[in-house]
Amino acid sequence: MPSQEIDMHHDTDVIIVGGGFAGITAARELTRRGIGATILEARDRLGGRTWTRDTALGRELDLGGTWVHWIQPHVWAEITRYGLDLVASPELDTAYWRAGDEVHTGTADAMIDLLDASMTAVLADARRVLPQPYDYFPLSDEIKSLDQISVAEKITEQDLDPQQRALLDGMWAVNFSGDPTRAAYTQALRWCALSGGDWKLMFEACATYKLAGGTQSLLDAITADAPTADIRLNTTVTGIDETADGVTVTCSDGTSLHGRRVILTVPLNILGTIAVTPALGHGLSALAAEGQASSGVKVWIRVKGDVGRFAALADSNAVLNFVQYEYPLDGDSLIVAFGPRSGLIDLDDPRAVEAELRKWRPDLEVVAVDSHDWTADPLSGETWPMLAPNQLDAVAHAARDTTRRTRFAGSDYARGWAGFIDGAIESGMQTARQIITELESEN
Template sequence: MQVQHEFDADLLILGAGMSGLAAARALGERGMRVLVLEARDRIGGRVWSQRALSGDVVELGAEFIHGRAPELWSLIEESGVTTAERDGVMLRETSDGLNAAEDHGEDIFAPLENLEGYEGEDLSFADWLNTSDVPEDSRAAVTAYVEGFNAADATKISIKSLGIQQKAEDETEGYRSWHVHGGYVQLADYLATRLVAQHGRIETNCVVESIAWQQGSVEVTTSKGTFRAPRCGITLPLGVLQQVNREGGIRIEPQPAAIAQSHRMEMGQAARVTLVFRSRWWEKGSAAPPEELQQMGFLLTRDRLPSVWWTARTEAEPAPTLTGWSGGPRSLIFSGRTTDELAAEACSTLAKIFQMDEFLVRSELLSAHTHDWTADPFSRGAYSYVAAGGIDAPRAMTEPEQNTLFFAGEHTDVTGHWGTVHAAIRSGLRAAEQILDTQSPRL
């Protein structure tokens, strides 16, 4: 590639998800001319909020604020968006109906809590479990939790990463969760507004086809033309990075070391469907005492898919919605289903769980909402996790390539918070600092 002497910006950023926007805003406010290239017709990446016809906000991607991570809460306070802490009872489906799950929760999580500080061989969780003293009757439940929460395959996910994750959650009150009034995407909108105020630009519907680079010069060919800059921040999801220089993927020449490292991680699989109803009909069911049904926050099903349900419930805002979630290999059973098919199956399942008439449940349904992130070519999965033996891969991906290519995204987090919005934001801010450290005097 010939060295280019005329650049479209001081920096190109690929991807207008939370990591890309966080980096772009930080650099724009330091005087850099930033151009963000986004393949979708919207910003936010895997943060995607929609408003249903009923007026309820539905999250198709990230939904929860997990714990008190400072980078995310600083943005929340700065932007002025409001949040509400989630509350409610966790119910578990058993052979005799629904029962409060609190009595069993500590037993389920005990094996994971014991992983803090684990220094043995970095096995997969399944291999570790087979050699552990975890009781046989607890193994299915803890495996279901690991796969569901991490969108992971238990035969692949790193046991060391789970130990690091557990410690990270303890340090940030990860057992607490909040939701954003009006939708998570407001945070993406705020970052974009701040970037534009600093004369930054965002090009949507701009699909990257190839990247040619050498030290001090990057040329990105897209569906909207070719863009050039002396540096480039690559904030594409792990699933997209893993497809680089493969059929249907982006071409990058020469291939950076981060691409090889990406294959030491895994892109998790998950399926979810959110159902918006006329009323909170489940509170009238007979599967549990009325007060528990009224206070239900989460529901763990028994040998059903989706395996977990939750309400959009806070004490002040008990919305009439239910979201079903399955993570890991079992979620693939939903692949290729239409929204109507998922909704019909979900209503049938919910009627059985709450011991109510299926026709009544269907008649209460106003709308259903889902998105197949695995089939989405701009994500190729839900969120990342570390594969057995790959515990140092995220840190390796944070290393710049000749001070020209820089990588960010939740998969590059080094603090144990993979798969979260706050990890994405933190990685974007880290990449911004790396880029600032390489500024030329004219900037």
């Protein structure tokens, strides 16, 4: 097997840059086939954009990726493999939604009903355009043309009243963790096609079922299944040089490592922080410089008393535009909120967060807040990756390019559920499988 034949020219077979779900999945796949894998991770922990930790709210919570679903086949296979349990977010009974200065209230079902016709219209073509949602590359002329359109442009085409428009715009701002004017319509079609063309199922997949032990439980299970992986934390990669006989990875402390392949899993928005030679082609450097569409925030909030199982939505201009009740805690309520733009309020300031919540519900009193600003974090630069218009071709090409020694994996490059834990696992798996085939045939 390749790892037993690592010669004096190679320190390891495969160097994996980044220890999020893509990196650790790839390491498991490689090492289980006897191929040497070294993960270089800049943080002092694995997990990347997932992070289960004790919070100021008085319980452990997921600061990053959280919800999973059985229609996401790769994460579901892992949940099955390791026998993990799910918990459901509570069924919501009340909803508050803002359109202009007006606050409307009704049942959660009433809000969904208001969204239904316009959401269905926007996504009507999903299954026709993407009958096999993992298989769309090379892009057809129709997909290329649709990829020029933003979700906001598609919303503008709809004949909607102000409430419907605010809800539709707000829902897509949440889905993209960003501004719908920067959100590629093809990405919306991809999510819906993966959900069988059913937007309500798509919505359920995004925010309903959590791992009972947090995302840490899945991370721990995969990591334990890769006992021979060489995991080096606090190790920041600064350069990748492809050479005739392999690839050299340089770290910020001046050390370097030589391997046969590199799997680069860092988020697109910080790809430019690593100098890769030969330079990244096929539009990827330009894409990294432009950045993908997500730019938002997620904040956990402890609110005084039992405030009921409610959701709240507002359009993409709001600082926080989506809220969902999650847990009771010692007589208080824990809720989670999202906003499309990082940097607009101090998320560590309970009063600032309270002021945003009171735009829907003046009765809410914030006790504590906790969050991590992934958009401002130099090791992510984005939340869940969502492509902007005209980016699909470059990303799809990079994900499939086997001509270089540097391979791209991560949720940003997933064929299917890009933006999700599922996509990170899928791409880690795909990339590792390809490298296994290559290295086994080289020996």
